[in-house]
Amino acid sequence: MKENSRVLSLYTLLVFIFLLGPLVIISVTSFEPGTVLKFPPEGFSLRWYKNIFEVSMFMETFKTSIIVSMLGNLLALLLGVPAAYALSRFKFRGRDTLNALFLSPVLIPGIVLGFTLLRYLIVVYGLPIYTGLLIGHTVIMLPFIIRVIASSLQNFDFAVEEAAQSLGASRLYTFFKVVLPNIRSGILAAILIAFLESFNNVDISVFMTGPGVSTLPIQMLTYVQNYFDPTIAAISVILMVLTAALMFIIERLMGFAYFTKR
Amino acid sequence: MALLSLENVAVAYDNHFILENFNLQLEKGQLLSLLGPSGCGKTTTLRLIAGFLNAEQGKFMFAGKDYTKVPVDKRNFGFVFQSYALFPHMTVYDNVAFGLRLRKLKEADVKKRVTRMLEIVSLEGFEKRLPGALSGGQRQRVAIARALVIEPDLLLFDEPLSNLDANLRVNMRVEIRRIQQELGITTVYVSHDQEECFSISDQVAVMNKGKIEQLDHPTAIFKYPASEYVARFIGFGNFISFEGRKDEGADIELSRGALQFRAAKRADGAGNQGLTGAIRPDDLQLYGSMPDLDVEGNTLTGTVQVSTYLGRSYQYQVQTELGVFTVNQEMNDPFRQGEEVTVYFPKEKLVLVP
Numbered sequence: 001m002k003e004n005s006r007v008l009s010l011y012t013l014l015v016f017i018f019l020l021g022p023l024v025i026i027s028v029t030s031f032e033p034g035t036v037l038k039f040p041p042e043g044f045s046l047r048w049y050k051n052i053f054e055v056s057m058f059m060e061t062f063k064t065s066i067i068v069s070m071l072g073n074l075l076a077l078l079l080g081v082p083a084a085y086a087l088s089r090f091k092f093r094g095r096d097t098l099n100a101l102f103l104s105p106v107l108i109p110g111i112v113l114g115f116t117l118l119r120y121l122i123v124v125y126g127l128p129i130y131t132g133l134l135i136g137h138t139v140i141m142l143p144f145i146i147r148v149i150a151s152s153l154q155n156f157d158f159a160v161e162e163a164a165q166s167l168g169a170s171r172l173y174t175f176f177k178v179v180l181p182n183i184r185s186g187i188l189a190a191i192l193i194a195f196l197e198s199f200n201n202v203d204i205s206v207f208m209t210g211p212g213v214s215t216l217p218i219q220m221l222t223y224v225q226n227y228f229d230p231t232i233a234a235i236s237v238i239l240m241v242l243t244a245a246l247m248f249i250i251e252r253l254m255g256f257a258y259f260t261k262r
Numbered sequence: 263m264a265l266l267s268l269e270n271v272a273v274a275y276d277n278h279f280i281l282e283n284f285n286l287q288l289e290k291g292q293l294l295s296l297l298g299p300s301g302c303g304k305t306t307t308l309r310l311i312a313g314f315l316n317a318e319q320g321k322f323m324f325a326g327k328d329y330t331k332v333p334v335d336k337r338n339f340g341f342v343f344q345s346y347a348l349f350p351h352m353t354v355y356d357n358v359a360f361g362l363r364l365r366k367l368k369e370a371d372v373k374k375r376v377t378r379m380l381e382i383v384s385l386e387g388f389e390k391r392l393p394g395a396l397s398g399g400q401r402q403r404v405a406i407a408r409a410l411v412i413e414p415d416l417l418l419f420d421e422p423l424s425n426l427d428a429n430l431r432v433n434m435r436v437e438i439r440r441i442q443q444e445l446g447i448t449t450v451y452v453s454h455d456q457e458e459c460f461s462i463s464d465q466v467a468v469m470n471k472g473k474i475e476q477l478d479h480p481t482a483i484f485k486y487p488a489s490e491y492v493a494r495f496i497g498f499g500n501f502i503s504f505e506g507r508k509d510e511g512a513d514i515e516l517s518r519g520a521l522q523f524r525a526a527k528r529a530d531g532a533g534n535q536g537l538t539g540a541i542r543p544d545d546l547q548l549y550g551s552m553p554d555l556d557v558e559g560n561t562l563t564g565t566v567q568v569s570t571y572l573g574r575s576y577q578y579q580v581q582t583e584l585g586v587f588t589v590n591q592e593m594n595d596p597f598r599q600g601e602e603v604t605v606y607f608p609k610e611k612l613v614l615v616p
Contacts, residue, residue, distance in 0.1 A: 159347035162314055163405075165334040166341040167361035167412060181351045 023240065030233035037230050048234040058235065061219035068215065069198040072137035073145075073191055079138070080145030081187070085179070087146070088153035089161075106143045110203030113139070118207040133208040133215070140204055141194035148193055152186025153179075185253045192250050196243060263326070265290040265448055266311070266416065271320030273306055280306045281472045284320070288465070293442050293449040295459035298469035299495070304452045305420060307469075311450060312418050313337050325415065337416075340409030344421040346401040348393035354380070354404050355389040361412035379411040382441060399430045406438070410445065417442070419451040423458060435462050456496050460484060468492045486533035487540065490615045498540040498613070499588045507537060513609060518584070523560050525612040536616030545611035546589040548578060548597065549604045560607040562587075566597045580605055 029037050033045035052058050087099055105113060114136070121132040156179065164174040180187075205215045214222075216235075224232050264287035273281040280303050288294050296304035309315045311322065313334035322330045329337065348357050355376055362372045380386055383403040393401055402422055409417060422438070423431045439462040442449050453459050459466050460480040467477040468491075476488040487493035490501065504516040504523070513524040514534060528534055564582035571577075575592040580603060587605055597603055 157345050157347060159343045159345050160349060162312075162334070163341065163343060163347040163408075164349070164360065165314075166312060166337075166339060167408070168335050168338070168364040169360075170335055173364075178349055182349075 026233050027237050027240070030230050030237045032230045032233075035229050037228060037233060048230040049238075051229070051231050052235055052238070055231070057214075057219055058216070058231075061214045061216045064213060065199055065216040068133055068137050069195050072134055072141055072198055073194055075134070075138040076141035076145045076194055077187070077191065080142050080190070081149060083142075084146045084149035084153060085175070088150050088156075089158060102146050103143045105139050110140075110201070114204040114207035117204065122208070122210075129208070129210040129213045133205065133213060136204045136208040137198045137201065140201060141198050144194040144197055145190045148190035149183060149186050152183045152190075156182055189250045189253045192246050192253075196246055200239075200243070264288055265325055266450075267323045268307070268310070269321040269323065271310065271322065272318045273303075273310055273315055274318050275306075279472065281310070284472065284474075286467065286474065286477075288448065288450065290448050291446050292464040293439070293451060293462060294465045294467060295451045295453060295463040296467050296469055297453060297456055297459040297495075299454055302469040303472040304454075304469050306472075308418055308420055308450060308452045311416070312339055312341050338412065338414055339416045339418055340412060340414035341418045342402070342405050342409050342420065342422045344424055346393070346398075346405045346425075348401055348404055348408070350393055352392075353389065354385065354391050354393070354396070357393065357404055358408045358411050360408065365412065375411055376407075379407040382410070382444075383407045383437070398426050399434060402426065402434060403437070406441065410441065410447070414447070417447050417449040419449065419453075421453055422451075423453070424455070431458070438462060468495060470495075482532065486528075486613055487615055488535070490536075490538050490540065493540040493613070493615050497542060499543045500541050500546065502539040502584055504537045504539055507614075514614065516614075521562075521584070523607060523612065524609045525614055526610045533613035533615075536614050538615050539607075540613050540615050541607055541611055543577065543588040543590040545608060546587060546591075547606040547608065548580070548589050548591050549606060550597070550601070560609055560612070562605045562607075564603060564605055566599055566601045566603055569596060569599055571596075578603075 025039050029039050029041055030048060031044045031046070032038055032041040033043040033047060034041075083102055087095060087102075117132065117136045117139070121127045121135060122129065127135070160182070161174050161179060164178045165171070169177065200217060201215075202217045202221065205218050206221070209215060209218050220232055220235060266286070266288040268284055268286040271281055271284045272279055273284075284303075284307070286307065296307055298304045306315065310317060313329075313332065317330060320330075321328060324337075349360065352360070358376045358379055359372050362375060367375075376389075377386075380389065383406055385400065385403055385407065388396070388400065388404075393404065396404065402425075405422070419438070423434050426434060435458055438451075442462075451459070451463065460483075463480055465477060466480050466483050467474045468483065468487075469475065470491050476483055476492045478488075483492065484496060487496060487498060493501075502518065502523070504518050506517040508515050509527065510524070512527055514527050516523040516525060516537075516539065523539065525534070525539065562582040562584060564580040564587070566578050567581050567586065568579040569576055572590065575590045576596045578589045578591070578597060580587050580589060582605060589605065
């Protein structure tokens with residue numbers, strides 16, 4: 001038994017090294033003072049962190065990413081909250097089909113979805129790039145919003161809603177005063193998860209960006225094709241910290257168990 | 263005139279009628295129980311009255327007005343749920359105040375009425391607690407207070423005690439009856455527990471497959487079930503199918519082959535209809551084969567097959583020529599398995615059902 005658990009610990013340690021090693025290396029190399037990515041670094045400097053803020057395209061695409069992710073999030077919420085509510089609350093014909101349809105963007109390979117959106121929104125309907133990008137991100141966020149809020153509603157006893165109505169509350173009043181407050185943490189978690197999904201997205205954005213409009217991940221891709229300095233490593237560290245912080249908040253709100261159970 | 267009346271109501275779910283041509287009347291101030299097994303339509307009836315369901319056909323009249331199309335939130339009926347359905351994010355006080363605030367009462371009046379109602383359900387001092395910090399019994403009392411504080415025209419209970427443990431259930435049903443009488447509020451109460459229904463109701467409706475089999479006072483139902491279904495449901499464990507019956511003075515004489523039985527006749531005919539004899543295990547009597555048995559007729563001889571100790575009494579399964587009968591009997595010296603016994607059917611307790 002003892003022997004077994006020692007082997008297991010060692011194995012677990014190796015897996016962690018395999019998973020986290022590259023992240024550690026990236027983080028360390030981001031402090032490289034020289035102009036070329038190197039491991040181990042030859043010193044310690046924040047030069048490339050400063051560079052992020054000096055290269056205007058990073059700041060601009062960061063702004064675009066934030067705006068697209070936030071606006072798309074809002075749109076996805078407006079569509080997703082009622083959808084999740086209806087799917088959880090009512091039994092109707094075609095509910096399972098509708099459920100599958102709402103979740104389909106997760107099932108379709110991103111590259112296919114991205115290409116399809118480009119083909120129709122931009123080429124056929126001639127929408128402005130910015131609008132297309134926003135719609136694309138709304139589409140990829142919607143399944144996450146619906147999924148997380150629906151699972152939050154699963155723990156909600158709808159008799160509570162009926163109780164409010166029997167006391168004289170209208171359906172709308174009940175929804176805002178009774179249902180919403182009880183799934184608040186679910187909604188917040190849905191917002192954060194969808195935000196991460198959108199903010200880090202590459203496969204849709206790569207099709208939906210174009211001249212003058214780009215998101216941060218796409219800008220980073222373009223940058224590494226031309227430059228070999230540690231700027232990208234520095235951005236990566238910042239993004240990792242941001243993501244970890246958001247995940248921490250999500251975990252506090254709902255617990256990870258929320259996403260592993262179906 | 264009845265305060266509440268359902269007239270030829272039909273409710274369907276998934277193209278299947280749960281209630282059809284359903285009629286029900288209730289007088290003001292009465293507590294009516296709907297009793298039946300799950301799937302008998304009792305909860306559907308209650309939800310229809312509450313307004314959570316719509317009738318396909320028929321009419322729901324309340325206090326002389328047509329309520330068929332009145333939405334839930336305009337009915338002013340209190341509803342107490344099996345799951346309590348308290349607002350989890352609100353304190354006890356806010357839960358109870360919810361309906362009053364919707365009625366735009368002044369906060370001072372809200373406070374007065376909430377406080378008084380929490381007194382009635384003995385929950386003073388719990389105002390600031392959240393439902394999650396209460397026991398099951400306390401939650402149910404908050405639910406009752408919340409439903410009552412709006413001074414509803416009708417109070418509806420959907421199996422309110424089935425999530426509570428046995429002792430608490432008995433206490434709570436006494437509480438419910440007390441509050442209902444104190445406030446004189448007309449009430450419909452749904453349960454599958456006959457003891458619960460019988461102990462608190464003015465009227466009990468025993469339901470089966472979307473129909474009311476019998477509607478009467480609890481004592482009348484308990485003594486004289488109107489059908490074999492009701493008899494079985496309320497614990498008449500023994501049945502005999504007779505082949506003939508004729509009046510014989512104060513009795514009804516029943517025959518099955520060469521066997522003769524007598525059942526007492528009653529002036530109002532209760533428990534005198536039909537050809538099936540029904541009797542409770544508690545009402546049958548067992549005798550050993552003693553020679554001085556001073557009962558005439560109404561007996562069967564048999565053999566004890568199984569003897570089970572129930573605490574206060576023994577339960578016997580007795581094999582006779584008319585099948586197996588279940589008998590509960592208190593005794594110090596119980597019969598043993600295989601023992602020959604005589605089963606006596608007191609004629610006052612033998613009830614006939616169609």
